[in-house]
Amino acid sequence: MMVNMADHNSMIVGDRVIEPGNSEKFQTGDWRSQVPVLDKEKCIDCLTCWIFCPDDSILTKDGKIAGLKLSHCKGCGICAKVCPKDAITMKGD
Amino acid sequence: MKQKDIAINGDSAVALAWKQINPDVCAAYPITPQTIIVEKFAEYVADGEVTTEFICVESEHSALTLCTTSSSTGARTVTATASQGLAYMWEMLPIASSMRVPLVMAVANRALSGPIDIHNDHGDVMSARDCGWLSLFSENVQEAYDMMIIATRIAEHHDVQLPILVNLDGFILTHAVERITPLDENDVKKFVGEFKPLYPLLDVKKPVSHNLMDGPMFYYPHKYQTVIGMKNALKVTKDVFKEFEKISGRKYSVIEEYKCDDAECIAIILGSAFGTMKEAVDQLRREGKKVGVAMPRLFRPWPIEDLAKLMKGKKTVIVMDKHLSVGAYGPMFPEIVTAALENDTMPKMYNYVYGLGGVDTMVSDFADVFREVKSGKAKRINYFGVKE
Numbered sequence: 001m002m003v004n005m006a007d008h009n010s011m012i013v014g015d016r017v018i019e020p021g022n023s024e025k026f027q028t029g030d031w032r033s034q035v036p037v038l039d040k041e042k043c044i045d046c047l048t049c050w051i052f053c054p055d056d057s058i059l060t061k062d063g064k065i066a067g068l069k070l071s072h073c074k075g076c077g078i079c080a081k082v083c084p085k086d087a088i089t090m091k092g093d
Numbered sequence: 094m095k096q097k098d099i100a101i102n103g104d105s106a107v108a109l110a111w112k113q114i115n116p117d118v119c120a121a122y123p124i125t126p127q128t129i130i131v132e133k134f135a136e137y138v139a140d141g142e143v144t145t146e147f148i149c150v151e152s153e154h155s156a157l158t159l160c161t162t163s164s165s166t167g168a169r170t171v172t173a174t175a176s177q178g179l180a181y182m183w184e185m186l187p188i189a190s191s192m193r194v195p196l197v198m199a200v201a202n203r204a205l206s207g208p209i210d211i212h213n214d215h216g217d218v219m220s221a222r223d224c225g226w227l228s229l230f231s232e233n234v235q236e237a238y239d240m241m242i243i244a245t246r247i248a249e250h251h252d253v254q255l256p257i258l259v260n261l262d263g264f265i266l267t268h269a270v271e272r273i274t275p276l277d278e279n280d281v282k283k284f285v286g287e288f289k290p291l292y293p294l295l296d297v298k299k300p301v302s303h304n305l306m307d308g309p310m311f312y313y314p315h316k317y318q319t320v321i322g323m324k325n326a327l328k329v330t331k332d333v334f335k336e337f338e339k340i341s342g343r344k345y346s347v348i349e350e351y352k353c354d355d356a357e358c359i360a361i362i363l364g365s366a367f368g369t370m371k372e373a374v375d376q377l378r379r380e381g382k383k384v385g386v387a388m389p390r391l392f393r394p395w396p397i398e399d400l401a402k403l404m405k406g407k408k409t410v411i412v413m414d415k416h417l418s419v420g421a422y423g424p425m426f427p428e429i430v431t432a433a434l435e436n437d438t439m440p441k442m443y444n445y446v447y448g449l450g451g452v453d454t455m456v457s458d459f460a461d462v463f464r465e466v467k468s469g470k471a472k473r474i475n476y477f478g479v480k481e
Contacts, residue, residue: 008314014193015307015315016292020300
């Protein structure tokens with residue numbers, strides 16, 4: 001079998017996925033060319049970045065920003081754009 | 094229970110079959126010569142004779158998109174179209190087969206535009222042949238009705254799970270009133286049974302995702318899965334034909350043969366012209382000519398082995414195509430040649446492209462085809478009736 005081809009015998013018939021929520025396994029962070037960097041000194045924990053992040057990459061704890069989870073961050077830069085205190089900046093990845 | 098014979102046109106017979114099946118969902122857009130199917134079925138819905146959710150859509154593309162989705166949720170779904178309508182559905186045709194939805198579609202075969210022409214040929218279905226749909230042909234109104242019921246069973250079989258086309262020749266069958274013996278409605282309901290979908294989208298206890306992005310790793314293996322489904326459909330079709338014979342007394346085969354056993358020269362043809370050609374065969378038989386005719390009732394999956402068996406030992410095979418792949422052949426010709434390759438010896442093979450855009454082809458015309466081939470004047474590809 002060609003190495004980059006799946007075995008159809010081990011696949012569900014039809015173009016279906018029967019395991020719910022398994023897109024988490026698909027590490028879309030691999031696509032990234034820019035990475036957000038958080039400056040905790042400037043951050044006021046307003047959570048605006050958390051609201052706007054399309055990939056659930058902003059971690060929170062007790063209503064405060066706890067860091068960034070980069071496994072699914074595509075580097076879109078929305079968090080940096082919406083931050084009122086310029087606490088997030090985009091750097092080359 | 095034995096039913097009384099009725100006089101009915103092909104489109105209404107399809108609608109009658111749907112009424113007896115009582116599908117969960119129907120979405121279709123009217124197009125000549127399919128229109129009567131949808132009109133008639135809409136009447137059944139309006140009169141409360143079926144419980145079908147009938148959805149008016151703004152186009153054929155929407156019709157097939159809706160039907161594909163509806164079928165994937167686990168609803169038994171039917172639709173119908175013709176010609177440009179099927180062409181407009183084209184984008185969704187391979188998606189429906191890759192999603193493995195067993196929806197049933199009647200195609201009132203009509204020439205593809207352009208030039209614009211509403212009459213019968215097989216340009217629509219032949220242009221859709223590579224899209225992974227099962228395909229059945231009917232010779233007359235009775236068969237169009239029967240195939241619709243049979244198709245439901247084949248498509249929904251768990252070894253198959255593919256959408257299916259039921260072809261009936263535009264006007265020749267759709268609008269012509271013929272005498273048929275319908276089945277008892279309860280017999281039909283019992284025969285088709287309950288639709289048991291695999292992995293339906295609306296099963297909230299077992300959440301699933303359908304029609305996802307594949308990429309090179311999974312695309313080809315998924316295509317191969319449909320190859321397996323198609324292969325399985327050959328046996329399933331034969332089994333369903335046998336079962337149908339028990340309730341109807343009508344015997345169907347994947348290849349219908351007429352006087353082929355001792356024939357030296359056979360023609361292979363699709364649809365209503367099969368009947369016309371039978372009459373031509375009878376005329377030539379009276380003249381002592383050993384001729385016969387056959388129709389591949391099952392067009393997809395292509396029954397290669399059955400066709401090879403049919404052609405074994407024949408001197409000449411004439412392939413009658415009601416569509417033209419411009420710049421090449423009639424579309425069925427290379428497919429019949431492929432089947433003939435299974436045998437040790439090849440017959441002489443000729444292709445006749447006939448009846449495009451609904452040109453009437455009479456018994457005497459078909460007799461002429463046999464005579465021309467016998468006389469040695471036939472070319473490999475013959476544009477029948479066209480002054481070359």
